[in-house]
Amino acid sequence: MLVQGIHHVAYRCRDVQETIRFYKDALDMDLILAISEDHVPSTKEPNPYMHIFLDAGRGNVLAFFELPDSAPQGRDENTPAWVQHLAFQVEDVATLERSKAKLQAMGIEVLGPTNHEIFQSIYLHDPNGHRIELAANTVKPGQLERLRELAPLMIEEWGRTHRAVKHAAWLHEKEFAQATE
Template structure:
């Protein structure tokens, strides 16, 4: 009986053999991932440091970015000199931190120190800032938070990424976006023809090459 209790457990090993077509596809996707990693590593510009705009209302701006989007305020720099006009001034420069250490930043000047901020474009084709998250589920999580805050939203399935658009208190259009589960192969395929695709469009060939648009959740 004692010998039975001390007997070593039996190990069972399962082997999975993929069809040749699937094995080739897996190899191709791995090559794409490796090529992308090498290309990114070779880029001397490592990412955003910050993106900055002016605001009339830092209180509302902070409420939106800290409470709704959960970006912590990590820096408030009080400055007394306008480096553009080279004149005395007074303003704050506030930084809201993203997960990679970069930031969205906002200036608010003391009243009378500058003209009113220029209005932000209302059309996302003119200007918007896109913030990346890890999954479609996280985009939808932020969509719910934005809706609960009373913000208007627009959902767009670009095919290679999935996005929720809204406006911050300054009128800046903000996109919450993620690369879709099969997005890396899609993007790497596009990278191989990007220069040719641009040249064709500039030459007047207007046919769409995005066959993935609208397919993420179907």
């Protein structure tokens, strides 16, 4: 395989200092390095920036750009806010629960936990408005294999119908049944 992993994922931020503080205080991520230039190296266009890199664990890197001379950041209004997000894995459900309590104690609004059957998640927003998901795996033996087997069938049906495909509905059936009782 050509790709060996994700080198880093980069997003825009309003203020690098605020962003560094949030990710350090809320998610225990440390600043790895910073790069600042007056011109974009790849395109040579003038656009001063500060580019920061944060340690997201296990060799994963989350990066941000502060662009003071660019228009204020926005988002694609045609895409629902819940679609674009950063999802970080935590060790287990107990860690997820401790994280939720810590974030709420910091005054951060947290949604969840949501049971996705193969993992549980909580959701929050960073100071830049980026949606963050913290996820703890809860997968049971055979579930991932079953989902992988179903994936091609689901993609084929979706391609024909562009309607929700029910092959893996078993993931959330218990949750919906409990919610309607």
